[in-house]
Amino acid sequence: MRSDTGQVFKLEDYRPCDYLIPETDLTFRLDPDRTIVVAQLSIERRDGARAAKTPLVLDGDGLELVSLEIDGAPVSGDDYTVSPDRLSLHAPPAARSFTLTVTTRLAPAGNEALMGLYRSNGVYCTQCEAEGFRRITYFLDRPDILSVYTVRIEADRGSAPLLLSNGNPGETGPLPDGRHFAVWHDPFPKPSYLFALVAGDLAVVKDRFVTRSGRPVELGIYVEHGKQGRTAYAMDALKRSMIWDETVFGREYDLDVFNIVAVSDFNMGAMENKGLNIFNDKYVLADEDTATDADFANIEAIIAHEYFHNWTGNRITCRDWFQLCLKEGLTVYRDHEFSADQRSRAVKRIAEVRLLKGHQFPEDQGPLAHPVRPRRYREINNFYTATVYEKGSEVVRMIRTVVGAETFRQGMDLYFERHDGEAATVEDFVRAFEDVSGQDLSQFFLWYQQAGTPNVTAKASYSAADKELVLEIEQSVPPTPGESRKRLMHIPLAFGLVGPDGADMGWDHVEGATVKDGVIHLRKRKHRLRFGGIAKRPRLSLNRGFSAPVTLSVEEKRADRLFLARHDGDLYGRWQALNTLLVDTLIRSARHIRGGRDAVLPEDLVALCGDIAADDALEPAYRALALTLPSEADIAREMGSNIDPDAILAARTLLVQAIAHAHGADFEALHAEMSQAGPFSPDAESAGRRALKNVLLDYLAARGADAAPAAQHYAGATNMTDRAAALAVLVNRHAGSAETMQALADFERSYRDDPLVLDKWFQIQAAAPGPETLEAVRALAAHPAFSVANPNRLRALVGTFSSANQTGFHRADGEGYRFFGDIILAVDRKNPQVAARLATALRSWRSLEPERKAVAREALLRLASADGLSVDLRDIVERTLA
Numbered sequence: 001m002r003s004d005t006g007q008v009f010k011l012e013d014y015r016p017c018d019y020l021i022p023e024t025d026l027t028f029r030l031d032p033d034r035t036i037v038v039a040q041l042s043i044e045r046r047d048g049a050r051a052a053k054t055p056l057v058l059d060g061d062g063l064e065l066v067s068l069e070i071d072g073a074p075v076s077g078d079d080y081t082v083s084p085d086r087l088s089l090h091a092p093p094a095a096r097s098f099t100l101t102v103t104t105r106l107a108p109a110g111n112e113a114l115m116g117l118y119r120s121n122g123v124y125c126t127q128c129e130a131e132g133f134r135r136i137t138y139f140l141d142r143p144d145i146l147s148v149y150t151v152r153i154e155a156d157r158g159s160a161p162l163l164l165s166n167g168n169p170g171e172t173g174p175l176p177d178g179r180h181f182a183v184w185h186d187p188f189p190k191p192s193y194l195f196a197l198v199a200g201d202l203a204v205v206k207d208r209f210v211t212r213s214g215r216p217v218e219l220g221i222y223v224e225h226g227k228q229g230r231t232a233y234a235m236d237a238l239k240r241s242m243i244w245d246e247t248v249f250g251r252e253y254d255l256d257v258f259n260i261v262a263v264s265d266f267n268m269g270a271m272e273n274k275g276l277n278i279f280n281d282k283y284v285l286a287d288e289d290t291a292t293d294a295d296f297a298n299i300e301a302i303i304a305h306e307y308f309h310n311w312t313g314n315r316i317t318c319r320d321w322f323q324l325c326l327k328e329g330l331t332v333y334r335d336h337e338f339s340a341d342q343r344s345r346a347v348k349r350i351a352e353v354r355l356l357k358g359h360q361f362p363e364d365q366g367p368l369a370h371p372v373r374p375r376r377y378r379e380i381n382n383f384y385t386a387t388v389y390e391k392g393s394e395v396v397r398m399i400r401t402v403v404g405a406e407t408f409r410q411g412m413d414l415y416f417e418r419h420d421g422e423a424a425t426v427e428d429f430v431r432a433f434e435d436v437s438g439q440d441l442s443q444f445f446l447w448y449q450q451a452g453t454p455n456v457t458a459k460a461s462y463s464a465a466d467k468e469l470v471l472e473i474e475q476s477v478p479p480t481p482g483e484s485r486k487r488l489m490h491i492p493l494a495f496g497l498v499g500p501d502g503a504d505m506g507w508d509h510v511e512g513a514t515v516k517d518g519v520i521h522l523r524k525r526k527h528r529l530r531f532g533g534i535a536k537r538p539r540l541s542l543n544r545g546f547s548a549p550v551t552l553s554v555e556e557k558r559a560d561r562l563f564l565a566r567h568d569g570d571l572y573g574r575w576q577a578l579n580t581l582l583v584d585t586l587i588r589s590a591r592h593i594r595g596g597r598d599a600v601l602p603e604d605l606v607a608l609c610g611d612i613a614a615d616d617a618l619e620p621a622y623r624a625l626a627l628t629l630p631s632e633a634d635i636a637r638e639m640g641s642n643i644d645p646d647a648i649l650a651a652r653t654l655l656v657q658a659i660a661h662a663h664g665a666d667f668e669a670l671h672a673e674m675s676q677a678g679p680f681s682p683d684a685e686s687a688g689r690r691a692l693k694n695v696l697l698d699y700l701a702a703r704g705a706d707a708a709p710a711a712q713h714y715a716g717a718t719n720m721t722d723r724a725a726a727l728a729v730l731v732n733r734h735a736g737s738a739e740t741m742q743a744l745a746d747f748e749r750s751y752r753d754d755p756l757v758l759d760k761w762f763q764i765q766a767a768a769p770g771p772e773t774l775e776a777v778r779a780l781a782a783h784p785a786f787s788v789a790n791p792n793r794l795r796a797l798v799g800t801f802s803s804a805n806q807t808g809f810h811r812a813d814g815e816g817y818r819f820f821g822d823i824i825l826a827v828d829r830k831n832p833q834v835a836a837r838l839a840t841a842l843r844s845w846r847s848l849e850p851e852r853k854a855v856a857r858e859a860l861l862r863l864a865s866a867d868g869l870s871v872d873l874r875d876i877v878e879r880t881l882a
């Protein structure tokens, strides 16, 4: 583990390395406590590099050097210096190229950081992104050093019959003492962060795919023995991803094998190592008895995401870590489009926007704000953020909006053609679209460079006499840490003018801004657009499809918003109008409640919710999303300051109850209708019916104290979606009831040997609103099945409590923070990356009401003053306090 050197890495300091490593031969002699790694590196001095005397400095992280040779001869101790974190050859040979052989010794069994080579349930596996390879051997561990890897793995045949690495399989055979070996060769040069190795005793499910040019590919999914039956959906998703990338982006797979390995201890979701994706098993294993519909959708998206990286990330990688969004934002965009094509596009888009607003907006509006392409970092692990991933994806989506769909595809083709086999930059990417479109995207490029969510305000006025609509739009970008002055952005706003019949209206002419294909292009601070030839006053449907990730406020009549929520022909626009109405109401209501007044429960809004539920023309998944009121965190974010989570919870609960009481009978009938189902299928339409059914169950349960209906729903559930939903309703609406206690005990008994399902049990209890949940969470942290060493379990309990339980975590007495701080410090000693990630739950502390703000600050100061903080955690805590 590295100590904090305080070093800050800056984008402007980038320069190419003086040395290259065109070939890397690795031999692993695996042993849990004493693994030997022999790295034979062909080293070349780069053309144009400085004088021959330039030292060669290799990165390490906690390494133990066993021996060092150049061209087969030992290197004299005077010619190098070595520490766990660095190996410097003072004067490398004068020859243009030479072979350096580095032998290191590792203890994978003791590696609790889950970076580098470690053991998960007896299986050796690796995680090298971002800087884990330097925990395996001394290397130029940076993404612009591309090397062709040959890997020989030696291990005990009994405990590790399976030996996998990147690329294509080569020679295998026996060794003395019950050991054996396998050789893998990856012909595609790759950066060290894409290196992977897996060795252990796993079961495999195989399949085959033939690419459109006729290349047969052997597909393998490796899981723990006995879990083979839960891989069918992942395999199907993989094959659908492969076809989709050929069809939509023209990209074909390039190796003879594609392997996926599921492991139970993993810091992230999954990793796109070339030809050998390693997955958190949560994103591979699914069947109807153990996975919810959300799990199925996540598996589909993440399998696709990692597969798509083969072209966006692997074949074309990042020049340096500042360019992380080049692979992540682009690949998220690709997996979003894939899911939209596989499911309902409108529903998918609404879910994406909810996620973006829930995770990225608070980041952009708080102390951890950074541009999609950061300019500096102290710990790169802390930049695997919603901004890089989700906002990065939105920026790519906007490029498509700006240049048009066809030109976008041409730009992607040009990007692949130009940079295949290279380590590229965001500039390279955007240039491809400039070149195919002939457009100057320099103002657009600010989306990569400026942090903060732009604010857009709009106001429309209509003159019947002139048949003219005047639309005034203004943009501003708020200051963010380190960036007080902002430049004006190019904001593409998709829109529609909605006529009295709900259909979009046309216009004769427009002036004041570029308007093309239903998109207004804002480039100045203020635009005054005049639309002529408009016969009747239209309603304004602005930022359709969330074409730009901005905070939009439109000055408009409540009646217009209600109209759009019912009639906007664009389903996204319809949802957005409803959501704005709900958020505004809930904010007002929460303020009333905090001030000792009555809640706000508008009858027209309550009626609207009933009408949406009953509207058969809308697909069930859409109705389920519309009826899911903004979360407490959503309301808090939109309030922005002086946040009292208890008042927000009360406002939300009272509105749920008002809707439930007004439409109880109709909801019961609809619930019964949605409950009629044939055999289970994970497809989007069936999942949508289950989603609507379970949202309705929550409303019905909110009407009173009778826990029996939810308990019956729990007992009668025939799949995990329904079972988990019923348990959540019991826990949230009927806390402490006999039925709830019984269901919790039943769930635990049924799934105690199934970690992924038991995670749900922890998660549901951690999310139960109310200050008293902390005591339950404390008790769960002492449960024998809880361990801070397993990231999934930790996220299920502590991650859920801190990020999805506003009233429990932000308890006014600060006890929630105290519990959280103790856990974070314990985790940090083992796994800094995960500790730092969890700690971001405190990022919005400044927007709390004064009493809570004070205790949150105390909690952060306590973390900051703790001894021996990792560089990861210190970075987050100090930026959060700054």
Ligand SMILES: [Zn+2]
Pocket: 272, 305, 309, 327, 328, 331
């Ligand atoms: Zn990714």
